[in-house]
Amino acid sequence: MPPEAAEAFPELRAVSIAGQTVFYGAVLDQAHLFGLLARFRRCRLPLAEMRPLATQAP
Secondary structure (H helix, E strand, C coil), rough: CCCHHHCCCCCCCEEEEEEEEEECCCCHHHHHHHHHHHHHHCCCCCCCCCCCCCCCCC
């Protein structure tokens, strides 16, 4: 993935795993989620999967 594409997501961390780029980080609310999805579309990045991270028990 071009570095400038990863720069479009400053609130997410990007790591390379098995030849693919994986982004992870906090999604604050539904509006933030829709904004992230719009940026993926604008950057023409295919989104294969999105899932919540496991939370820690209190």
